[in-house]
Amino acid sequence: MTNPIDFNSVLSLIDRTISPTYLSATQEIVLREVWNGKTYSKMACDYNYDPEYIKTVGCNLWQILSNAFNEQINKSNFVPYMRQKISCSIVVNKRDELLTNQNSQVLSTESLKREFYHWATAPNTEHFIGRDKQIKLLKSWSQDSNCNCIVVSGMVGCGKTSLITKFAKDNQSQFDYVIWFSLNNSLSPTTLTNNFLKIIGQNQDQHSNSGFTQQDLSSLLAQLINHLKQKRILLVLDDLESILEVDQVGICYQRNLEDYGHFLRSIIATNHQSLMICASRVRPKSLEYYGMNQIKILDLQGLEESTIEQITNLDSTKIEKTKLLDLSTRLHCNPQLLKITASHLNIFHDDHEDLEQVVQELCLVEEIVSLLEQELDCLSKLEKEIIFWLAISCQPIPQKDLATNLKHAQSKIKFNKSIASLEKRSLMVKDNSQYSLMPIMKSYVRRKLVQLAL
Ligand SMILES: Nc1ncnc2c1ncn2[C@@H]1O[C@H](COP(=O)(O)OP(=O)(O)OP(=O)(O)O)[C@@H](O)[C@H]1O
Ligand SMILES: [Mg+2]
DSSP states (O other): OOOOSOHHHHHHHHHHHHTTSOOOHHHHHHHHHHHTTOOHHHHHHHHTOOHHHHHHHHHHHHHHHHHHHTSOOOTTTHHHHHHHHHHHHHHHHHHHHHHHOTTOOOOOGGGGGSSEEEOTTOOOOTTOOOOHHHHHHHHHHHTOTTOOEEEEEOSTTSSHHHHHHHHHHHTGGGOSEEEEEEOTTOOOHHHHHHHHHHHHTSSTTOOOOTTOOHHHHHHHHHHHHHHHHHSOEEEEEEOGGGGEEEOSSSEEEOTTOTTHHHHHHHHHHSOOSOEEEEEESSOOGGGGGSOTTTEEEEEOOOOOGGGHHHHTTGGGSOSOHHHHHHHHHHTTTOHHHHHHHHTTGGGGOOTTSOHHHHHHHHTTSHHHHHHHHHHHHTSOHHHHHHHHHHHHOSSOEEHHHHHHHOSSOOOHHHHHHHHHHHHHTTSEEEETTEEEEOHHHHHHHHHHHHHHHO
16 A cells, blocks of 8 residues: 655654654665565664664564553554554644634645754754853854855864854754754765765765765755755854864865865855854865855854853852963863863862962863863964964064064964964954963973973
């Protein structure tokens, strides 16, 4: 018997019910094929899987669905159960809609496809605090029909992932689809585009990406753009820096991932009704060439002072509030640094302890060393050189004195750009036209230099 209900409606219902977990590609294949009436052995043969593996995937799936729906669901009752569940929800929705709007159109299963959210490894934002101004700004940009792309960029651990995820979760009802992906495993742009299409409901049978060519990427992108035009889709891309590297000239795409230029260009420069929001420790250079209408960039700084007590869990620490705020300023209110520091605050229970000393102590904490090293890795040679001079200077340095010291500053433009970038990343502070370094970075670089000299 043919199924009158679209499988995407089934997937959508399952997705909502099992959230925040989500189906893997193989689980989705098994469900789709059970829906189509295929046996496990036929599936294994068609998709080139071991039959035992498909059986195990199936067993786990029925367990997940039984727990999520609070009903015993198995291979034999899956189709009738879902058919009944969706028919009921159509009737309920239809009744509600008729009650509220006599002129409403008959509800089709199509409307169930709305609210399709794919969160992959998006973090939990239950304990998210502050950032009201930034969330408001992101919201206003997202409502600007010219804006196709928002990039949230900033220092390691400054809260980029948390912010874009919180924004996406709070505003998911504004979109037909929200699709969240991290690029930290350096997916190729072809695989990524294919994954997007698969989630939106295209290319369902295309689960292998080996052997694609540039032509394939172009045609996949054309399909994706088509969807971005027809539906309002929010694509969330985290860890954009994973596809970038800092070379002699600046920030460029990693070798073999240069096609991301094509991918980003297509999404940013084409007219559609969707939005892409990315988080990145560094900005791809090519993004600077788009008009400020199409792309908006938010340079994310540290958390607001008013949230420091919450994030460091002040009540359970012995440190005085004013001292904690002073210490937080030295860490530029970077939430990751604050959280690591908070877990070590019991070491600093003496209120008379010199904060300079505390910062130096923090530079010995393994997680902080790792975070600062990751931050240094994001910098160009010129930016590193500026950091070096600021670290060895006991006093803030006027801009012109800084420029005369530098070996890598071939041009004034490059120098000014580097200064601006370091300021945006909260690594450098300007006061009265004089520059100084973020205290913890200063202590860390000094320690590194001493170690090198020994
Ligand atoms: N607004 C916030 N409220 C509560 N916790 C936050 C907030 N922002 C960030 N954090 C916490 O700080 C830590 C770092 O945040 P997050 O992972 O978002 O930073 P990031 O900028 O994405 O880091 P990376 O550069 O490593 O990707 C996380 O533990 C996160 O939960
Ligand atoms: Mg992140």
